[in-house]
Amino acid sequence: MTTAPGAGPEAPLLEAYGVSRTFRVSTGVLRSKRMLQAVDGVSLAIRRGEVVGLVGESGCGKTTLARILLGLLPPTEGEIRLTGKAISTLPRRTVAGLVQPVFQDPYSSLNPRKSIGSIIGLPLRVEGGGNAPKRRTQVEEMMERVGLSRHLYDNYPSQLSGGQRQRVAIARALINRPQVVICDEPTSALDVSVQSQILNLLQELRRDLGLTYLLISHNLAVVDHMATRVAVMYLGRIVEEAGTDALFQAPKHPYTQALLASVLTPEPGLGVPDTHLGAAYPNPLDVPAGCRFHPRCVHVMERCRSESPQRCPERGGFVECHLYNNKEHARSIVRAD
Amino acid sequence: MSERILTVEDLRVDLPVPAGTLHAVRGVSFHVDRGETLCIVGESGCGKTLTALAVMDLLPARARRTAGCLEFAGRNLLRIGEREMSDIRGAQMAMIFQDPMTSLNPAYSIGNQLQEALLRHRAVTRRQARERAVHLLERVGITAAASRLKQYPHQLSGGLRQRVMIAMALMTSPSLILADEPTTALDVTIQTQILHLLADLQRELDMGLVLITHDLGIVARVATRVVVMYAGEVVEAGPASAIFAAPAHPYTRGLIACIPVPGRTQRGEKLGTIPGMVPSLIGTRVGCHFASRCPHAADACIRANIALEDACSGHPVRCIRHCEIAGILPAHGPEAVA
Secondary structure (H helix, E strand, C coil): CCCCCCCCCCCCCEEEEEEEEEEEECCCCCCCCEEEEEEEEEEEEECCCCEEEEECCCCCCHHHHHHHHCCCCCCCEEEEEECCEEHHHCCHHHHHHHEEEECCCCCCCCCCCCCHHHHHHHHHHHHCCCCHHHHHHHHHHHHHHCCCCHHHHHCCHHHCCHHHHHHHHHHHHHCCCCCEEEEECCCCCCCHHHHHHHHHHHHHHHHHHCCEEEEECCCHHHHHHHCCEEEEEECCEEEEEEEHHHHHHCCCCHHHHHHHHCCCCCCCCCCCCCCCCCCCCCCCCCCCCCCCCHHHCCCCCHHHHCCCCCEEEECCEEEECHHHCCHHHHHHHHHHC | CCCEEEEEEEEEEEEEECCEEEEEEEEEEEEEECCCEEEEECCCCCCHHHHHHHHHCCCCCCCEEECCEEEECCEECCCCCHHHHHHHECCCEEEECCCHHHHCCCCCCHHHHHHHHHHHHCCCCHHHHHHHHHHHHHHCCCCCHHHHCCCCHHHCCHHHHHHHHHHHHHCCCCCEEEEECCCCCCCHHHHHHHHHHHHHHHHHHCCEEEEEECCHHHHHHHCCEEEEEECCEEEEEEEHHHHHHCCCCHHHHHHHHHCCCCCCCCCCCCCCCCCCCCCCCECCCCCCCCHHHCCCCCHHHHHCCCCCECCCCCCCECCCCHHHHHHHCCCCCCCCCC
16 A cells, blocks of 8 residues: 555655546547546655666556656646655746656757757756856766766767767756656667666766666666666556565566566577467557456456456555455465466 | 578678768678578677668668679579569568668558568469458557558557568568567567567578577577677677677677676676777778777787687687687676776
């Protein structure tokens, strides 16, 4: 169960509390608009110093949730709390000073007409602190901090490699010393040798600057490497949440089990695993009744087709699955696997 | 011994650029047998895509292709005309392109595009072509396949478009498929399904498959043999099991050290990196192209060009120091950590 906001010795740094978001989408000319529930009743607490991994297939609502957490998109229901206060009551600049994003594609997330120095320094100019030479020094210090040469200050994004651009995006996110950084697929657009450099940098910055991350990724090996806790999202809901070790060693939800089985580690001879997921990812406009995972689930039972599962507490996290409402049955399933 | 379907020897692709000539592919040789999967591995700009395009004769007009030998199913592709080549292309040899956004025609329905190659190359009726299109769309995991045929590319998501591309390449049951990063844009769950599908069809049709990817996880799981490319050259080639058990070239070793592996790498530990950048491929250069980034580079590495040799590795490696390196370091050493 989710604790009430503000409870406990320290409130979570950033918390989604019963958050939903629906979009009206057109399904064709002359057809009525339909409601797409991108995020459906999500509660997620991010505590100081954590790296929370958020995983799930494309279209599951990861990015919508990230935009809501950043305060860029208001939720239709529920509330986002930043250091215990509702984000809707905080001024825009206060939110931006505490939470910053790093996006997936460093080719489209940087303005091609602005110099590197100007891109990184924009948050400083918006804040309005100090004078121009002082801001320049701050920007140059941050550039060195993220491994960019000072000489690139007057260059433009088109003159930089993908890895350098992602460093610019990280420098821009960190220049105002935020507490939480929301990284949405920060390395998916990069080559493997560059990915490892960016992951090392994110780890180093987290240690040195005491940062907290929400790391959204479809690369489970990256999440295993970086995260302290993992939330698994499916069709707008978080279906399992647990510490990284617990989740990777003994995934509970059949969906998590299938996701982990599909990770291809570089071990020759093992072949491509069969995840038994069968049917394709369902249309988010047409969410299945009952448990939304039931059409693809190998353990599907009668009640899954009609009844939505409740959250069952498990190992400091939870799992949302009928198998675990009935403990005896659950044990036999886990053993059989 | 299965039948050789493709032989490539000393393939070169040159592109004129304002600063001179860009030698994008520099003497690449490999072969593919029926029923086997050859993986070409490398990072952006290493020439792996241009190598595939050169085999398909689909290079940009300004590019120049030369080769010692380019033989497909016993036919010399260097000697045939455009008409003959277009009879082969799409019928016996098909390509799955990396970017489904730009490689589907926005003005035609996907049904039309799926059936085009089959109607062009095989004596089938429209009804048969349509049935095959529906069948293949279902096999690549697309629901409501029949109704999708009337849709246009912009009505499909990126993942669906990629699967349409894969179905399109399979329409004519070709004997060789060149797949350029076919699953990079897809979710891991779909990726496993697509890899299964490719493997099934490969078995059914005794098809040769060239899979171009930067994902070493895929390579390890599906490759029969591996070719590692760097800066337009093959730097290491051999059976997948040998390359992963004992990578010999410092670049291959560096690539393997870069990736986090659940259960093998410690959480939060520093991952290996390959410092520096790929050198410019414009003009000619002497010596090892990887030397500027290599932790083992010596003077001899940049004095003369390095040949592929297999003194200590059992498979070809383009590194004069690979014997020494293998002697002093474990197979998965931390040497590339900067």
